[in-house]
Amino acid sequence: MKRVEENYQMAKELYAQMGVDTDQVLKTLSEVPISVHCWQIDDLTGFENPNAVLSGGIAAIGNAPGKPESKEEFIKQLDQALDLIPGNTKLALHAVYLDNQGKKVDRDEIQPEHFAGWVDYAKKRGIGLDFNPTYFSHPMSDSGFTLASSDEGVRSFWIEHGKRCRKIGEYFGRELGQTCITNHWIGDGYKDHTIDKVAPRMRLKDSLDQIFAEPIDWRYNIDSVESKLFGLGSEAYVPGSHEFYTNYVMTQKNCILCMDAGHFHPTETVSAKISSYLVFGQELMLHVSRPVRWDSDHVVMLDDETKAIMQEIVRYQALDKVHIGLDFFDASINRVAATVIGARNARKALLYALLEPSEELIRVEREGNLTRRLALSEEMKTMPAGLVWDMFCEREGVPGVQWLDITK
Ligand SMILES: C[C@H](O)[C@H](O)[C@@H](O)C(=O)CO
Numbered sequence: 281m282k283r284v285e286e287n288y289q290m291a292k293e294l295y296a297q298m299g300v301d302t303d304q305v306l307k308t309l310s311e312v313p314i315s316v317h318c319w320q321i322d323d324l325t326g327f328e329n330p331n332a333v334l335s336g337g338i339a340a341i342g343n344a345p346g347k348p349e350s351k352e353e354f355i356k357q358l359d360q361a362l363d364l365i366p367g368n369t370k371l372a373l374h375a376v377y378l379d380n381q382g383k384k385v386d387r388d389e390i391q392p393e394h395f396a397g398w399v400d401y402a403k404k405r406g407i408g409l410d411f412n413p414t415y416f417s418h419p420m421s422d423s424g425f426t427l428a429s430s431d432e433g434v435r436s437f438w439i440e441h442g443k444r445c446r447k448i449g450e451y452f453g454r455e456l457g458q459t460c461i462t463n464h465w466i467g468d469g470y471k472d473h474t475i476d477k478v479a480p481r482m483r484l485k486d487s488l489d490q491i492f493a494e495p496i497d498w499r500y501n502i503d504s505v506e507s508k509l510f511g512l513g514s515e516a517y518v519p520g521s522h523e524f525y526t527n528y529v530m531t532q533k534n535c536i537l538c539m540d541a542g543h544f545h546p547t548e549t550v551s552a553k554i555s556s557y558l559v560f561g562q563e564l565m566l567h568v569s570r571p572v573r574w575d576s577d578h579v580v581m582l583d584d585e586t587k588a589i590m591q592e593i594v595r596y597q598a599l600d601k602v603h604i605g606l607d608f609f610d611a612s613i614n615r616v617a618a619t620v621i622g623a624r625n626a627r628k629a630l631l632y633a634l635l636e637p638s639e640e641l642i643r644v645e646r647e648g649n650l651t652r653r654l655a656l657s658e659e660m661k662t663m664p665a666g667l668v669w670d671m672f673c674e675r676e677g678v679p680g681v682q683w684l685d686i687t688k
C-alpha cells in the first residue's frame with residue numbers, strides 16, 4: 281500500500297513535468313465505461329440450449345478445462361472475472377443468455393421478462409448492460425442467411441428477433457439509468473463467387489428499416505450495426521460490409537456503426553477510421569478484439585493497435601461519442617483469466633492514451649514543429665505508466681499484479 285502510494289507520487293511528478301495531471305487521469309479512467317462481453321466465459325454457449333453449437337462463421341477454438349456446466353457456475357466465474365476488472369464496467373449480453381425458466385422460448389418470442397435476472401444482477405453490481413441479438417446458432421440461420429435471406433419466413437423470423445432485442449435494450453436502459461447499446465451482427469454471406477450482390481443488400485436494408493422503424497428513446501437504447509469483411513463459410517461475400525453499414529448509418533440515422541478490430545483486411549486498422557466518423561458527428565460502437573491473420577478473436581493485448589484506438593478517442597475528446605466494448609473468445613486458455621486479461625488491457629490502453637500530453641502534441645503539430653511531435657511521443661513511451669496503473673487498481677479496490685495468483 282505504502283509502496284504503491286510512494287511510486288505513484290514519483291510517477292505523478294514525472295508526468296506533471298510533461299504537463300499531465302495524473303489525478304485527473306485516474307478520475308477519467310475510472311469513469312469511462314468499458315463493456316465486457318459475457319461470452320468469453322462459456323465460448324458463447326449461453327443458456328438457451330446447453331448443447332448449442334456455435335454457427336454463423338465464428339468459432340471459439342480450444343478445449344481448456346473449467347468451462348461452466350451450469351448457470352450457477354457461469355455466474356460464479358463471471359463474478360470472479362468482474363471482481364478483477366477495475367473501472368466502470370458494463371456487461372454485454374447476447375440473447376442466448378436468457379432465462380427461459382425451462383420452457384422453450386424461441387428467438388422471435390423473447391421478452392424483457394426473460395432478462396429480469398440480469399437486471400437484478402446488474403443492479404447488485406452497480407453496472408450497466410449492453411445487448412446483442414443472436415442471429416446465429418439456430419436452425420433458422422442454417423442456410424447461412426438471416427436478415428438478408430430470400431426466404432421471407434426466415435427473414436421475418438429474424439426481423440422479429442431484432443425488434444424484440446431493441447425492446448430488451450430499452451428495458452435495460454430504463455431500469456439501470458444507463459444507455460444500453462444493442463449491437464446487431466449477422467453472419468450472412470456466401471462462401472464462393474457471388475453473382476448478385478445487390479439483392480441480399482436490398483433485403484438487409486429493408487430488414488433493418490423494419491427493425492428500427494419504431495423510435496426508441498436514445499437515453500435508454502442505441503442500436504449499432506456491426507460490419508464484417510468475411511466469416512468462415514462466407515469468405516467471398518458478406519452483405520453487411522463496412523461500406524454497406526457506413527452508408528446505412530449516414531442515411532438512415534436510426535442507428536450507429538460498430539467497428540470490430542478483427543473485421544477488416546489484415547493491414548487495415550480501426551484506429552485509422554475513427555476520426556472520419558467523428559468529423560461527421562457520428563457516434564460509434566467498437567468491438568475491441570485482436571485479429572491474428574484473420575478474425576481470430578484472440579484476447580486483447582496491450583498492443584500498438586489497442587493503444588492507437590484509445591489515443592484516437594482521447595485526442596478528439598470523444599469519450600462520450602465512442603462506446604468501447606470487447607469481443608474475443610479463446611477457449612484454449614482459462615476463460616476467466618482470458619476475460620480479465622483482455623478487459624484490463626483495454627483499460628490499460630486507455631490509461632496510456634490519457635497519460636499522453638495530447639494538447640501539446642496537437643499544438644506543436646499545428647505549429648509545424650514536427651521534430652518535437654516525434655521526440656515527445658517517443659519519450660512518453662518509457663514513462664512509468666505501470667505505477668499509475670497500480671494506484672488505479674488500489675483506488676478501485678481491485679488487485680494489482682497480485683491478480684495473477686488465480687493463474688497458478
Ligand atoms: C458474438 C459476437 O456478437 C460476435 O463475435 C460479433 O460481434 C462478431 O464480431 C462476429 O465476428
Ligand SMILES: [Mn+2]
Pocket residue numbers: 465506540567607
Ligand atoms: Mn464483434
